[in-house]
Amino acid sequence: MKREVSINAAMALALLAVPIIALQMGQTFTITLATRIAILALAATGLNLALGLGGLVSFGHAAFFGIGGYAAGILSAHALSGEPMIFGFEGSQAMLTIWLVAAVIAGLVGLGIGAVSLRTSGVYFIMITLAFAQMIFYFAISWPAYGGEDGLSIAVRNKFPGLNTMRPMEFFLVAYGLLMLTLGLFGLIRSSRFGAALQAVRQNDVRVASIGIKPFPIRLTAFVLSAMITALAGALYADLNRFVSPSMFSWHMSGELIVLIILGGTGRLFGPLAGAALYVILEFVLGGITERWQFFLGLILLAVVLFARGGVMGLLAGKARHG
Amino acid sequence: MTFALALEQLLNGVQLGFMLFLMAAGLTLVFGVMGLINLAHGSLYMVGAFACAAVAAATGSFWLGLAASLAFAAGAGALMEVTVIRRLYSRDHLEQVLATYALILIFSEGTRWLFGSFPLYLDIPPLLQGAVSLPGGAQYPLYRLAIIATGAAVAMGLYLLISRTRLGMRIRAGESDREMIAALGVDIRTLYTLVFALGAALAGLAGAMVGAIQSVQVGMGEPVLILAFVVIIIGGIGSIKGAFVGALTVGVVDTMGRFLLPQLLTFFVSPADAKPMGAAIASMLIYLVMAFILAVKPRGLFPAQA
Numbered sequence: 001m002k003r004e005v006s007i008n009a010a011m012a013l014a015l016l017a018v019p020i021i022a023l024q025m026g027q028t029f030t031i032t033l034a035t036r037i038a039i040l041a042l043a044a045t046g047l048n049l050a051l052g053l054g055g056l057v058s059f060g061h062a063a064f065f066g067i068g069g070y071a072a073g074i075l076s077a078h079a080l081s082g083e084p085m086i087f088g089f090e091g092s093q094a095m096l097t098i099w100l101v102a103a104v105i106a107g108l109v110g111l112g113i114g115a116v117s118l119r120t121s122g123v124y125f126i127m128i129t130l131a132f133a134q135m136i137f138y139f140a141i142s143w144p145a146y147g148g149e150d151g152l153s154i155a156v157r158n159k160f161p162g163l164n165t166m167r168p169m170e171f172f173l174v175a176y177g178l179l180m181l182t183l184g185l186f187g188l189i190r191s192s193r194f195g196a197a198l199q200a201v202r203q204n205d206v207r208v209a210s211i212g213i214k215p216f217p218i219r220l221t222a223f224v225l226s227a228m229i230t231a232l233a234g235a236l237y238a239d240l241n242r243f244v245s246p247s248m249f250s251w252h253m254s255g256e257l258i259v260l261i262i263l264g265g266t267g268r269l270f271g272p273l274a275g276a277a278l279y280v281i282l283e284f285v286l287g288g289i290t291e292r293w294q295f296f297l298g299l300i301l302l303a304v305v306l307f308a309r310g311g312v313m314g315l316l317a318g319k320a321r322h323g
Numbered sequence: 324m325t326f327a328l329a330l331e332q333l334l335n336g337v338q339l340g341f342m343l344f345l346m347a348a349g350l351t352l353v354f355g356v357m358g359l360i361n362l363a364h365g366s367l368y369m370v371g372a373f374a375c376a377a378v379a380a381a382t383g384s385f386w387l388g389l390a391a392s393l394a395f396a397a398g399a400g401a402l403m404e405v406t407v408i409r410r411l412y413s414r415d416h417l418e419q420v421l422a423t424y425a426l427i428l429i430f431s432e433g434t435r436w437l438f439g440s441f442p443l444y445l446d447i448p449p450l451l452q453g454a455v456s457l458p459g460g461a462q463y464p465l466y467r468l469a470i471i472a473t474g475a476a477v478a479m480g481l482y483l484l485i486s487r488t489r490l491g492m493r494i495r496a497g498e499s500d501r502e503m504i505a506a507l508g509v510d511i512r513t514l515y516t517l518v519f520a521l522g523a524a525l526a527g528l529a530g531a532m533v534g535a536i537q538s539v540q541v542g543m544g545e546p547v548l549i550l551a552f553v554v555i556i557i558g559g560i561g562s563i564k565g566a567f568v569g570a571l572t573v574g575v576v577d578t579m580g581r582f583l584l585p586q587l588l589t590f591f592v593s594p595a596d597a598k599p600m601g602a603a604i605a606s607m608l609i610y611l612v613m614a615f616i617l618a619v620k621p622r623g624l625f626p627a628q629a
């Protein structure tokens with residue numbers, strides 16, 4: 001366990017150190033890569049709450065990621081055009097406001113999807129979450145008001161008090177800070193009474209029910225929290241690319257989030273970060289060597305599932321305590 | 324809205340339904356017998372379409388292409404089962420999802436490698452070109468009717484195979500208790516490979532037949548795969564009967580929704596708004612139907628006895 005803590009600290013420091021060094025050397029692209037890692041890790045940390053701790057294999061978290069992205073895109077588009085939204089709300093370019101809206105909407109949608117999906121379990125749950133995400137994906141494609149299939153550009157990155165988010169390093173710090181806060185929150189949740197109940201539900205829900213704890217509300221709470229965190233990452237991702245499109249809702253995105261978690265190590269605190277770092281670096285390195293990089297990525301993923309169970313964290317820090 | 328147009332749309336819905344049945348039958352069999360969730364089923368559909376288009380282009384015969392699609396998809400399925408899928412039966416669903424997701428990446432990029440990024444085109448065979456007059460005066464393409472007939476024949480054949488033959492008996496036995504039939508001396512590994520290849524062949528057949536009315540391209544399997552998931556959730560995972568009812572439901576609801584909703588909405592909003600709004604709601608319709616069915620029956624319409 002001690003070893004895992006020091007590996008976690010090393011990873012957190014490395015993620016901070018690399019962009020600082022890159023900034024000194026004037027390599028802006030490396031900072032963007034590090035920002036991408038932080039944002040994907042944040043999204044996967046959200047999913048890790050449901051999937052890793054709760055055992056809820058959601059194959060539809062792209063829905064929440066996309067909701068976050070569209071919250072950022074739509075609010076800033078209205079703020080720029082001055083065209084009021086519903087209730088005379090004028091949109092916003094403040095990240096904090098956008099995050100709040102993104103989290104609340106994703107939470108509400110997550111409540112709806114969760115309430116229906118959690119009536120099922122196992123494969124049904126996997127497929128029904130996938131189906132709900134597809135439903136939102138097709139809605140985003142065919143709804144013309146905000147760009148439809150073409151997506152929506154964000155002219156200027158949204159603002160964070162005291163920072164100039166158009167500078168890559170300062171935007172990175174926003175993403176990094178949010179990731180670290182969320183990892184802290186994840187750690188707190190995991191060791192809380194709620195977290196204990198959630199993990200117990202994953203291991204044996206009949207036993208948990210028999211000692212008087214209802215599994216359903218616990219799972220639903222975890223699912224909603226998980227949706228909200230993933231939406232925050234979506235909002236940041238939209239700001240990173242300054243563009244949102246329905247592809248944020250696509251099932252490839254949901255698949256990618258699951259991949260990040262398993263690559264890193266399911267249920268591990270820093271698993272999503274390890275997975276995201278490995279994934280983005282692989283994508284970058286393989287993409288530099290061959291344009292067929294997805295083919296080789298597939299082979300690597302396959303090898304990880306078949307032969308390296310436990311992911312990066314499993315290799316580095318040994319088996320997880322719980323199981 | 325005329326009667327003839329509505330009839331045409333209804334037939335389109337039925338045709339989509341039979342297509343989906345070919346996909347869903349394989350998925351649901353593989354899940355029912357092996358307990359495996361296979362995301363790469365859409366890749367087998369793509370393999371069938373590409374095999375058909377390539378062989379038809381080389382030989383000039385659609386029918387040889389169709390035979391090739393069955394052979395290649397079954398072969399790819401068997402290969403997939405022996406090399407990868409076999410190791411996943413004892414794993415949990417999460418790992419199955421990830422491994423078959425990796426297979427999709429490999430198949431899609433591999434196909435792009437072999438055939439390039441441009442779509443291939445497949446012509447409807449001369450025998451099935453032309454149209455048939457429907458009651459009400461509309462013309463309906465013969466080829467689409469042939470798809471419906473093929474789908475119905477496969478459904479019938481599958482029913483007979485499962486309920487009347489020795490292989491079918493073993494498949495049913497494998498569904499209810501795999502240790503027991505292995506103990507009785509049935510070679511369970513070969514049986515699994517056979518079932519997987521059968522499902523793959525059906526997916527390949529579906530891909531080849533649809534290839535002639537749409538373009539044959541990388542990624543064509545994924546939208547169909549997700550619809551097939553909806554089908555087997557509605558029908559109850561593991562049930563062939565459920566897959567059949569679910570496929571026709573999804574096919575007809577989806578097609579008729581896209582056709583009727585924009586027209587219905589003109590009663591409530593302006594025609595300019597009705598079209599996009601109708602299209603947006605129609606694209607969500609089957610998922611709403613699925614959510615409703617699951618809310619009433621969480622294990623689908625025809626839950627397989629687990």
